[in-house]
Amino acid sequence: MSNRKNKRDYYDVLGVSKDATENDIKLAYRRLARKFHPDMNKTDPNAKEKFIEVQEAYEVLNDPDKRRNYDRFGFSGVDVNMSDIFSGGIPGIDELFRSIFGGGGSSGFGDIFDSFGGFGSRSRSRTRAPRRQVGQDIEAHIEIDFEEAMFGVKKDIELERYTPCDHCEGTGAEDPSAVTSCPKCQGTGKMRTMSRSGFGTIIRESECYNCNGTGQIIKKKCKVCGGKKMVPETKKIHVKIPSGVEDGVHLKVQGAGHIPSKQAIPGDLYIGIRVHPNEHFIRRGNDLYTRADVDIVSAILGDKIKVPTLDYKNNIITEKELEIPPGTQHGTEFRIKNRGATYLRGKGKGDQYIVVAVEIPKEISKEQRELLFKYKELSKKS
Ligand SMILES: [Zn+2]
Ligand SMILES: [Zn+2]
Known part of the structure; x- marks a missing residue:
C-alpha cells in the first residue's frame, strides 16, 4: 500500500469527484473511516490497509495546498505516507475524529455496539458529561440507468435498521423497573487501574468486567430483543435522485440510519449510486x-x-x-x-x-x- 506504484487515485479512494467540495470530502472520509477502522471492521482482512488508504487520501484532499499539488503533479506532488505515521498503531476512531473535527465527539461511532453489548471495539473511553448517543449509519447501493441519472428519478429502497425495542422501552430488561446499578463499578461501567512508571503514575481506564461497561445489571433479559435493547425493522425509503447525479457518488438521507434509543440522534443513510454506462454518451x-x-x-x-x-x-x-x-x-x-x-x-x-x-x-x-x-x-x- 505504501508502494507508490500501487496507490489508488485519492479521489477514487474517497469516492468523490474531482470538483468535490470540502464538505463532500469530509462526509466521504467520515463514512469510510468508520467503515474500515480496524476497531470497527472485524470482517474484512484488508480493513486496516483500506483505513490507512482512506486516511491518507483525506490528509491530502482536505488540505487545499496539498490538494492543489496533487491535482497538478499527482503523487509526486505530495509526500504523505500514513503507513509510516500509523506505524505506532492506529488511534481509536473517536480520538481520531476528535483530533480532526474537534468538539465533543458525536462521531456516531460504536454506539450501536454498546447497545449490542458484545462485539466491536470497546477501546474508546466514555469520559465527561453524558452525551447524546448517535446511531450508526447505513450504507445502501442502487444502480440506475444513464437516462435516470441524466433526468433524475425516484426510487424506493428497502432497508433493515435497528430501532428501540418497545417491549422493554429500550432497557433490555423484561422488567424495566428491575434494572439495578452495577455494584463493581458503581454504575459507571468503568474500572480504573493504576501503575507506576519512570514518568509517574499512569491511570488506565477499562471497561467493567461485571456489566460489560453498561453500568447496569439486568437479571432477566427482555424476551423480545434478548437484552439488545433494539429490534430490527424493515423500512421503505423513497428517494429522489437529482438530475445530473454521477457514478460513484453517495446521497445522504439524514436520520434514516439506525436508532439505538429513543433519546438518540438517528444515524444517516448513505446511498451509493452506480450509473450504468450508455453506448452513446x-x-x-x-x-x-x-x-x-x-x-x-x-x-x-x-x-x-x-x-x-x-x-x-x-x-x-x-x-x-x-x-x-x-x-x-x-x-x-x-x-x-x-x-x-x-x-x-x-x-x-x-x-x-x-x-x-x-x-x-x-x-x-x-x-x-x-x-x-x-x-x-x-x-x-x-
Ligand atoms: Zn426489548
Ligand atoms: Zn460494572
Whole structure:
C-alpha cells in the first residue's frame, strides 16, 4: 500500500469527484473511516490497509495546498505516507475524529455496539458529561440507468435498521423497573487501574468486567430483543435522485440510519449510486462526448447527420440533426451547448461534444476503385 506504484487515485479512494467540495470530502472520509477502522471492521482482512488508504487520501484532499499539488503533479506532488505515521498503531476512531473535527465527539461511532453489548471495539473511553448517543449509519447501493441519472428519478429502497425495542422501552430488561446499578463499578461501567512508571503514575481506564461497561445489571433479559435493547425493522425509503447525479457518488438521507434509543440522534443513510454506462454518451465532468461515424465522402463533401442527444423538455434521449461542413477532419468536435449533465451544485448544464470519426471503407467495388484512381490522377495534376 505504501508502494507508490500501487496507490489508488485519492479521489477514487474517497469516492468523490474531482470538483468535490470540502464538505463532500469530509462526509466521504467520515463514512469510510468508520467503515474500515480496524476497531470497527472485524470482517474484512484488508480493513486496516483500506483505513490507512482512506486516511491518507483525506490528509491530502482536505488540505487545499496539498490538494492543489496533487491535482497538478499527482503523487509526486505530495509526500504523505500514513503507513509510516500509523506505524505506532492506529488511534481509536473517536480520538481520531476528535483530533480532526474537534468538539465533543458525536462521531456516531460504536454506539450501536454498546447497545449490542458484545462485539466491536470497546477501546474508546466514555469520559465527561453524558452525551447524546448517535446511531450508526447505513450504507445502501442502487444502480440506475444513464437516462435516470441524466433526468433524475425516484426510487424506493428497502432497508433493515435497528430501532428501540418497545417491549422493554429500550432497557433490555423484561422488567424495566428491575434494572439495578452495577455494584463493581458503581454504575459507571468503568474500572480504573493504576501503575507506576519512570514518568509517574499512569491511570488506565477499562471497561467493567461485571456489566460489560453498561453500568447496569439486568437479571432477566427482555424476551423480545434478548437484552439488545433494539429490534430490527424493515423500512421503505423513497428517494429522489437529482438530475445530473454521477457514478460513484453517495446521497445522504439524514436520520434514516439506525436508532439505538429513543433519546438518540438517528444515524444517516448513505446511498451509493452506480450509473450504468450508455453506448452513446461518455461523461467527463458535466460534459458528454458522443462519437459520430461519418463516411469519407460525407466528410469531404459535407452532409447532415443525426446524433443522439438529451431532450430535457421531455426527459428522453432523442436525435438531433447536425450539419457537417465540407472538408470535416477526423476528430473534429462539434459542441451542442447545454446538452450535458446538470450541475448538482450551482446552475446550468454541461455541453455535449460530437466527435467525428471518419470511416475508411475496408472494401469497395470495382467501380468505386476506378473512380478513386481517377481522383488520384486529378489530384496529381492540380
Ligand atoms: Zn426489548
Ligand atoms: Zn460494572
